Amino acid sequence: MDTLRYYLGYLPARTQPTKVEIDEIYPLHFNDDTKTLRELTLSWTARIDDVLDADHLHRSLARLLEMGDWRKLGGRLRLRASLPDGMLEIHVPNEFTPERPAVRYTREVFDVSINEHPLARRLPKSTRTASIQPGPFNFRPFSAREDAPSTLQDLLFSDEPQMSLHITSFTDATLVAILWPHTMTGALGLKDLVVAWCKVLAGLESEVPCLAGASRDVLEGFDTDNDDTQEPLLLEPKGLKGFKLLGFGLRFMWDIFWNPKVESCMLCLPCTFIEKLRQRASADLKTAGYGSxxxxxxxxxxxxxxxxxxxxxxxxxxxxxxxxxxxxVRDRLRAQWVPGATYVQNLALRSVTLISAVDLVQASLGKLAHTIRQDLVRQGTDLHLRAMIRRLRAGGRPGETPVYGDPGALLVVSTNWAKAKFFDNTDFEPAVIKSGV
Incomplete structure (x- = not known):
C-alpha cells in the first residue's frame, strides 16, 4: 500500500542512501521478494518472568550476525532499480560498527513490577476457560522503539538494519522483542534464528549451525521446462484473472472501506477447549459415516x-x-537441503480450500476440518509443491500472489506458529541476573 500511496503523491519522495561500494551484497530469493511480503512487518515478543541482562542478549545476537552467512540477516534492504519493478537485495556492511550495527538495539527500564505497569499488566495471560484478551496492536510500545521502521519504505530509504531488538526491563520480568520485515523470513526461520542466538548466549558458538541458502536459493531450478516431474497445478482452473480478479480486488477494498477500524484481540484457547472442539469434530465425522x-x-x-x-x-x-x-516445504519438498544446516528465509507456500456459501451453511466443524486436511495433503506433495513454485516463478519479480476461487469470497488466512515451539526453543537462562517471583 505504501508503494501505491507513493505514486499517488500521498508520500513524500524519498531516495535510497548512497551505495557503500565495499558492502557485501546478498540476493533476496523469489519467495521472499513478493508483493504481499513487501507489505508485512512482523514482531515477536517473549515475556520472561526473570530479570535478564539486556546487554548480554544484545551482544549475543550481534555476535551471531557476525558469523559466516548469518551476516546476511544484519544487512540493509535495497532496490536494484527504481520502484516498482526493481528486485530487492541485501547490502551487508563490510564490518558492523556502532554507526552501522547488525541489529538496532534499544532498551526501556521501568522500576516497577510488570504487574504494576499500567500497560504491561494487561499482557495476555493463560486462562482455564476460553477468553478474549487485548491483542498485539495494543502492546506496540513493547514490540519496538517508537521510531522503528514499520514499512518497506522505512527500510529502503534509511541505513536501518533489517532487525530491531527492543528490550523492556521490569523489577521482576523482561520483555524481549524482535521486529523484522517478512521479506527476511517467517515463523520457522525466526525459530531457527532464536535457537542459534541462544547457543551463542550460552557460549556454545561451536554448536551454531551454518546458515545455508544465503546466496543460492534452495528452491532454484523447480521452474525448468525439462523437469520430468512436472504435475499440473490443481487450482489453476479456479484462478481469478481479468474482470474476476478486478472484482475480487474491488470487493476486498470495499470490505476495508466499510470496516476501517479493526479491533486487535487475542483468544486464549486452553487445552480443554481445544479437546472439546476435537470431540465435536470427531462426532461430526462419525455422524457422516466414518465410524471408528x-x-x-x-x-x-x-x-x-x-x-x-x-x-x-x-x-x-x-x-x-x-x-x-x-x-x-522443508519436510515436504525433495530438494538439496544441506544436512544439519539452518535456512532463514520464507520456506512456506500455501494450501487453498474453496467452499461455497451453501456448503458453508451446511458444513459441520468436522467436515470442514477434514476438507482443509484433504486439501493440504493433495496440495502438499512434492510434485504439487513444484508446480506451485513454477507458477509463482512465472509471475516474475516482485512476485504476484495468485488468487483462486469466487470473486465475492471471504478471505480467511491461517498460519500455524505452533510448529516453531517457541516455548521449548527459547532459552535465555544464561542471561538471568535475578529470578522473578
Missing amino acids: DLPFLSDGDILTAWMALFIVCAQGGHRPATILSAVG
Whole structure:
C-alpha cells in the first residue's frame, strides 16, 4: 500500500542512501521478494518472568550476525532499480560498527513490577476457560522503539538494519522483542534464528549451525521446462484473472472501506477447549459415516475450520470462503537441503480450500476440518509443491500472489506458529541476573 500511496503523491519522495561500494551484497530469493511480503512487518515478543541482562542478549545476537552467512540477516534492504519493478537485495556492511550495527538495539527500564505497569499488566495471560484478551496492536510500545521502521519504505530509504531488538526491563520480568520485515523470513526461520542466538548466549558458538541458502536459493531450478516431474497445478482452473480478479480486488477494498477500524484481540484457547472442539469434530465425522476409523485431523485443521465458520457466520453466512493455510516445504519438498544446516528465509507456500456459501451453511466443524486436511495433503506433495513454485516463478519479480476461487469470497488466512515451539526453543537462562517471583 505504501508503494501505491507513493505514486499517488500521498508520500513524500524519498531516495535510497548512497551505495557503500565495499558492502557485501546478498540476493533476496523469489519467495521472499513478493508483493504481499513487501507489505508485512512482523514482531515477536517473549515475556520472561526473570530479570535478564539486556546487554548480554544484545551482544549475543550481534555476535551471531557476525558469523559466516548469518551476516546476511544484519544487512540493509535495497532496490536494484527504481520502484516498482526493481528486485530487492541485501547490502551487508563490510564490518558492523556502532554507526552501522547488525541489529538496532534499544532498551526501556521501568522500576516497577510488570504487574504494576499500567500497560504491561494487561499482557495476555493463560486462562482455564476460553477468553478474549487485548491483542498485539495494543502492546506496540513493547514490540519496538517508537521510531522503528514499520514499512518497506522505512527500510529502503534509511541505513536501518533489517532487525530491531527492543528490550523492556521490569523489577521482576523482561520483555524481549524482535521486529523484522517478512521479506527476511517467517515463523520457522525466526525459530531457527532464536535457537542459534541462544547457543551463542550460552557460549556454545561451536554448536551454531551454518546458515545455508544465503546466496543460492534452495528452491532454484523447480521452474525448468525439462523437469520430468512436472504435475499440473490443481487450482489453476479456479484462478481469478481479468474482470474476476478486478472484482475480487474491488470487493476486498470495499470490505476495508466499510470496516476501517479493526479491533486487535487475542483468544486464549486452553487445552480443554481445544479437546472439546476435537470431540465435536470427531462426532461430526462419525455422524457422516466414518465410524471408528476416523481420519487424522491436526489441532491446526480444527482451529482453522472453527475460525472460518466463526468468521463466515459473523458476516451473515451468505458468502463463499477462500481459506488459505501456510504450508512449510522443508519436510515436504525433495530438494538439496544441506544436512544439519539452518535456512532463514520464507520456506512456506500455501494450501487453498474453496467452499461455497451453501456448503458453508451446511458444513459441520468436522467436515470442514477434514476438507482443509484433504486439501493440504493433495496440495502438499512434492510434485504439487513444484508446480506451485513454477507458477509463482512465472509471475516474475516482485512476485504476484495468485488468487483462486469466487470473486465475492471471504478471505480467511491461517498460519500455524505452533510448529516453531517457541516455548521449548527459547532459552535465555544464561542471561538471568535475578529470578522473578
